[in-house]
Amino acid sequence: MRWLKRWDWLSGRPLLFGAILGFLLSFPFWGSRYWVDVGFYVGLYALLGLGLNVILGEVGLFNLGHAAFWAIGAYTTAILNVRFGVPTLALLPISALVAAGCAWLVSSPIIHLRGDYLCIVTIALGEIVRLVLINNPGGFTGGPNGIVGIARPSLLGHPIRTSTDFYFLVWAVVALCALALRQVQRSRIGRAWNYIREDEIAAEAMGVDVRALKLLAFVLGAALAGIAGNIFAAKMRMVSPDSFTFMESCLIFCIVLLGGMGSIPGTILGAALVVLFPEVFRPVAQYRLLFFGLALAATMYFRPGGLWPRRRALAAFAKEGER
Amino acid sequence: MLTFVQQLLNGLTIGSFYAFVALGYSLVYAILKLINFAHGDLFGLGAYLGYTVFVYAAGVIGSRFGLWGLLPAGFVAAALGTAGAGLLIERVAYRPIYPIGRLPAVVSALGMAIFLSNFIMAVWGPRYLAYQEAFIPTGFWQIGGFRIRVLQVLILVSSLVLLFVLYYVVEKTTFGAAVRAVALDRETAALMGIDFLKVIRFAFSVGPALGAIAGVFVGMYYRQINFTMGWVYGLKAFTATILGGIGNIPGAMVGGILLGILEALAAGYISAAWKDVFVFAALMLMLVFRPTGLLGEKVAEKV
Numbered sequence: 001m002r003w004l005k006r007w008d009w010l011s012g013r014p015l016l017f018g019a020i021l022g023f024l025l026s027f028p029f030w031g032s033r034y035w036v037d038v039g040f041y042v043g044l045y046a047l048l049g050l051g052l053n054v055i056l057g058e059v060g061l062f063n064l065g066h067a068a069f070w071a072i073g074a075y076t077t078a079i080l081n082v083r084f085g086v087p088t089l090a091l092l093p094i095s096a097l098v099a100a101g102c103a104w105l106v107s108s109p110i111i112h113l114r115g116d117y118l119c120i121v122t123i124a125l126g127e128i129v130r131l132v133l134i135n136n137p138g139g140f141t142g143g144p145n146g147i148v149g150i151a152r153p154s155l156l157g158h159p160i161r162t163s164t165d166f167y168f169l170v171w172a173v174v175a176l177c178a179l180a181l182r183q184v185q186r187s188r189i190g191r192a193w194n195y196i197r198e199d200e201i202a203a204e205a206m207g208v209d210v211r212a213l214k215l216l217a218f219v220l221g222a223a224l225a226g227i228a229g230n231i232f233a234a235k236m237r238m239v240s241p242d243s244f245t246f247m248e249s250c251l252i253f254c255i256v257l258l259g260g261m262g263s264i265p266g267t268i269l270g271a272a273l274v275v276l277f278p279e280v281f282r283p284v285a286q287y288r289l290l291f292f293g294l295a296l297a298a299t300m301y302f303r304p305g306g307l308w309p310r311r312r313a314l315a316a317f318a319k320e321g322e323r
Numbered sequence: 324m325l326t327f328v329q330q331l332l333n334g335l336t337i338g339s340f341y342a343f344v345a346l347g348y349s350l351v352y353a354i355l356k357l358i359n360f361a362h363g364d365l366f367g368l369g370a371y372l373g374y375t376v377f378v379y380a381a382g383v384i385g386s387r388f389g390l391w392g393l394l395p396a397g398f399v400a401a402a403l404g405t406a407g408a409g410l411l412i413e414r415v416a417y418r419p420i421y422p423i424g425r426l427p428a429v430v431s432a433l434g435m436a437i438f439l440s441n442f443i444m445a446v447w448g449p450r451y452l453a454y455q456e457a458f459i460p461t462g463f464w465q466i467g468g469f470r471i472r473v474l475q476v477l478i479l480v481s482s483l484v485l486l487f488v489l490y491y492v493v494e495k496t497t498f499g500a501a502v503r504a505v506a507l508d509r510e511t512a513a514l515m516g517i518d519f520l521k522v523i524r525f526a527f528s529v530g531p532a533l534g535a536i537a538g539v540f541v542g543m544y545y546r547q548i549n550f551t552m553g554w555v556y557g558l559k560a561f562t563a564t565i566l567g568g569i570g571n572i573p574g575a576m577v578g579g580i581l582l583g584i585l586e587a588l589a590a591g592y593i594s595a596a597w598k599d600v601f602v603f604a605a606l607m608l609m610l611v612f613r614p615t616g617l618l619g620e621k622v623a624e625k626v
Contacts, residue, residue, distance in 0.1 A: 124603035257430045293438025297416040300427035
């Protein structure tokens with residue numbers, strides 16, 4: 001039966017992942033510029049989805065204001081670059097830190113809220129951030145027009161300029177984050193997160209520090225959104241409050257649930273669907289969002305667990321049983 | 324003092340809109356524990372249906388019975404049409420999904436919200452539509468230094484009457500007891516012979532109908548409607564629902580009125596641009612200190 005297992009290994013996930021990786025790596029060399037840009041947005045939303053997946057997918061905290069952290073990352077980059085001339089790429093970790101810091105500050109007092117109440121607070125948070133950006137406090141955020149003229153990033157003297165450059169930048173970051181998150185997922189922290197999602201009271205009774213772990217998830221998810229904000233600002237070379245609406249938060253929320261809660265490949269698939277759907281349906285431009293709404297409902301009907309749900313890690317038990 | 328009274332009156336008017344829409348959220352939440360994100364867009368649909376009836380019926384009804392004949396026709400048609408849409412959405416997008424789980428139902432609700440607002444855009448176009456003067460009661464009374472518009476009185480009186488009727492139905496009648504029983508415990512209520520679907524149909528027809536009435540009023544009050552209005556009012560009304568205590572009918576009314584007054588006072592005394600920031604900040608503070616809302620009851624955690 002050993003060969004059967006080997007065959008299974010070949011036909012199974014690594015082959016699929018290899019094919020996807022090959023497609024992603026080669027795509028910019030044969031795809032048109034337009035579709036490379038679309039590929040960039042898939043990567044960007046995948047990054048946002050991965051961030052929210054930590055909060056919503058792993059811990060089960062309803063966050064419908066994820067665009068707020070994205071906005072904070074983007075505006076951090078814009079303000080520090082345009083006003084103080086800090087190189088854009090150097091701002092990537094700083095944007096992540098600022099978004100994470102803001103997340104820590106605002107989520108500390110609300111983290112004890114459950115379910116729908118947390119959901120509402122995060123919606124309010126997203127709106128507050130957007131409104132503050134529009135109202136231009138201290139002339140820092142540029143009001144409804146936002147901030148223009150963000151410098152192009154450059155990596156080791158090589159300027160990141162073309163669509164292909166940005167495509168590789170965003171997908172490199174997605175790959176790194178996905179790998180890192182996979183490690184977290186399989187660690188003690190990841191298991192504790194899932195425990196909280198499944199039964200918070202039981203987790204607390206077993207000595208899991210629920211509050212600290214929830215905060216950690218929020219901060220980590222926001223940091224990823226901050227990174228996405230930095231890349232987004234660098235690509236667009238401008239930021240404006242219009243990009244960070246409640247609708248965006250909803251889309252990111254749908255990405256996680258379409259893909260499957262807590263599933264990293266699922267989240268990336270969800271991002272691809274959410275970004276590609278309107279593109280593919282461009283011929284019926286006026287009705288595409290109409291169909292998108294229907295498709296969301298239909299997906300939830302046919303695959304309530306998401307399109308690529310995370311398989312529970314039963315491997316450890318199975319092996320013991322074999323022995 | 325004059326500004327204060329004027330702002331209070333404006334706040335009460337806006338607050339009644341929120342209260343109307345908030346009731347729809349609250350009814351559905353009480354029964355299904357589902358945030359019906361499509362409810363805001365049902366409210367928008369109501370505004371558009373009312374507009375359409377006013378435009379097309381102006382010649383037939385308006386010329387014969389005047390404005391006060393046209394208005395009830397518009398309200399009734401908008402309420403009925405939107406109630407139908409609410410029932411349809413429940414049947415197609417929620418009933419097959421809510422037994423599966425709450426999160427899929429939330430996504431389905433978001434999908435329906437996106438669908439409805441784009442449906443409105445596809446049918447009526449993306450531009451603002453103006454409620455014409457001919458459909459709006461334009462009279463006003465000048466009392467002392469401030470003016471009271473007939474429309475404002477109409478809004479306040481009809482909101483009070485409708486909200487009282489709904490309160491009476493839910494709190495005092497046998498059917499209302501069934502609704503409250505289902506809200507408490509769906510399965511036990513079903514065992515007691517309560518028709519669960521009937522209660523759901525009640526929530527998904529009365530809620531959208533009230534929302535539609537608010538939609539027509541908003542069109543008359545601001546004289547323009549847009550396909551995105553559902554999101555904006557939906558969000559505010561939902562805030563009002565939470566403020567008052569979700570799943571609680573007097574709570575939704577109190578929350579709506581309070582939110583409207585808070586907003587009007589913040590706009591009048593602090594800054595119109597920052598009023599929404601105050602509203603949402605108030606919501607956050609509220610939830611931090613009293614997570615179940617103003618009139619919400621403390622629910623013990625079941626283990």
